[in-house]
Amino acid sequence: MLSKDLLYALQTRSKRLIRELESFTTNIKSVSAQDGWALVIETMTLVRELTPTHEKYSHVLKAVNRTWMAFAEQSDTAADQLYLYVTDWLVQTDWRHEGEAQAAYQLLYAFHANHLRCPGTNAHLLHGLRQQSPRLLSLIRNLVPYATQTLFKVPVQDHTGVGGDAIGMLLDMYFYHAGLVEGDDLRADAGHMLPLLVRANPQIGNNLTLCLLSGHPQRANLICELIELYFDLSVEERMSGMFHSTMWELLDNDGASFVYEELDKITARLAVSCARWTSEQLDTFTRDAFFFRLSNDEDRHLLLEKSAKVRRLACMIIDSGHSGTHIDALRTLYNALGDARPVAPQLAAAPQFEDLNFKLLVIQKLMYDQETLLPRFDVEEFVRKYTVREIMIKEEGYDVIPEVQQYFEALVIPPHLLAQVEELSFDASDEIYSQVFPYWDGEGDTFDVASVRDIGLLPNLKRMSYMPDGFVERHATTLGQRGIDVD
Incomplete structure (x- = not known):
């Protein structure tokens, strides 16, 4: 009761x-x-x-x-x-x-x-x-x-x-x-x-409503149908609802957008339907796709360079025969790409450190704690500028991102900075790990240090703290003989 x-x-x-x-x-x-x-x-x-x-x-x-x-x-x-x-x-x-x-x-x-x-x-x-x-x-x-x-x-x-x-x-x-x-x-x-x-x-819906389409087998057609409906409306009629969310997601290649996943199918259908659009309508579409979400020409150029799907959408617009402020600007950006394609950087033959996980401890100390090893690495900025392939953080971030790992492997730390390191410590929440493995949960041995052979690179190291139990058991004696305390 x-x-x-x-x-x-x-x-x-x-x-x-x-x-x-x-x-x-x-x-x-x-x-x-x-x-x-x-x-x-x-x-x-x-x-x-x-x-x-x-x-x-x-x-x-x-x-x-x-x-x-x-x-x-x-x-x-x-x-x-x-x-x-x-x-x-x-x-x-x-x-x-x-x-x-x-x-x-x-x-x-x-x-x-x-x-x-x-x-x-x-x-x-x-x-x-x-x-x-x-x-x-x-x-x-x-x-x-x-x-x-x-x-x-x-x-x-x-x-x-x-x-x-x-x-x-x-x-x-x-x-x-x-x-x-x-x-x-x-x-x-x-x-x-x-x-x-x-x-x-047209005012019905928002970004959450658009998510209802994520598991639909015909989601590409439905997205196109929505786009076609919105571009038959006046500017005032499409000011709210799902319009801006749809256009925002169109070129969102971070790995979480089902709209971007369907971009090739969307491009193919819009190539047919936009034939009845006026130059003004297509120019507005170009603005909302390429100039609304992407804030500057550098971002637009980088995305065109790395994404074949985005280039195909750009070609569809450029080849439409229409002209307009944004269509012409996109044409200029596309033509500036040329035929050259980026080549993946090669790693040095002899890495500075034998154990990358040990090196990551050093980088955490110098780059993120002391802020003496610069520039400070930011994975999102790295991905934005990386054009060899599309790296989609929200899709790939549940594991080590190979290109980020390669970046840190190739990074050379000046000897005078290495000489400044007196203490190293392990913390699963350290920023360095969220750069290499964005969604790491702190569990497992992904970043366990296996070797202490790189100790010689740190002439003034005196202490290693909060190290995993296995590391302490294996290496405490060897490090103690070098005058380095371990706990």
Whole structure:
């Protein structure tokens, strides 16, 4: 049975409400399913009645949402029960009735974002979404006629009060409540509707909405369809929604953009569809693709040099027969590439250090701690300027990046700097390791020092601290004989 204090706080909207909800959520495992559901029903009523102008509105909603998530985490049955209730209420709403629409809008706003959690943390929510997805997708279609019609008298935050607000929140549920990978099919089902929704209201969607397409088998065609739709609109109509996110992702080659992965297919389709574009439309596309995200000609030149896919897109634009400020500027940049292609640098025949991991300890000390070995290496800047191939940090950073490793192998440290090293220490969080292996978790022996033969390069080394136990066991005696303390 719910406590009297909690019931009183719910019924009176007292100042203790948030505290009582948080206490209930903290102790959810000791609460019966019956009492948990009783609280869900009470809080569902609360969010439908609590006006968005209430001074503690956002705080109350977060506390309520955490309670719902805690309840749903208990089992698939609990999550299904929660999703069924919300879906039933939304489906049965008469969206033309001002009072009903406002109440349903407030319920949806409270439920749509899985507050303070990463997507995929609640497997039971995914189950609940999967059970109700057909009805939710049908609801989205039924809301399309109201996409630009004002339905909600008191909208929240940046919402405008039109039906598109509700559609956007329903789409958000497919991002927040689906798993990181497991819900790809559900996201694809929702993502398939994006062209239909953009036709109804170009303001629908954001960068998270665009992610719904990531697992869709026809994602390249859908992205092209969106681009084609946006470029048939006025500048004002495409000021928000997914337009800028789509164009931003088009040339984002850091390894995390599914849009960039599909660039060749997108280029092939746009080569056909842009034949009906005016010079102004293609020039605007060129601006948004090459001159919006990339801030200067150096960045544009480097990307053209390293990426065959980007060069093919540039050729499509240049060969279109159109002319314009940005098309002509791109043509100049492309022609400046010439025929020469970069050659990978060769490593010196005899590296300065035998053990790279020992050398990395030295580089950490001189480059990042003492800042005497310059220039300071930054992996993102290195990747930006490296043109032999595309290095995609967000894709390749879960292992040692070979070219970065080669850079440090070839780096020559002047003897006068080596003479300044009196102490070396190992810390898995040191910056040098995030340069070589950007997403290293600090576990494993990837950077363990195997040899101490390079000690002779450091004439004034007196101490090696915080070294792994295996290193201490193997080398403490040898180093001790050289007057070097090890721990």
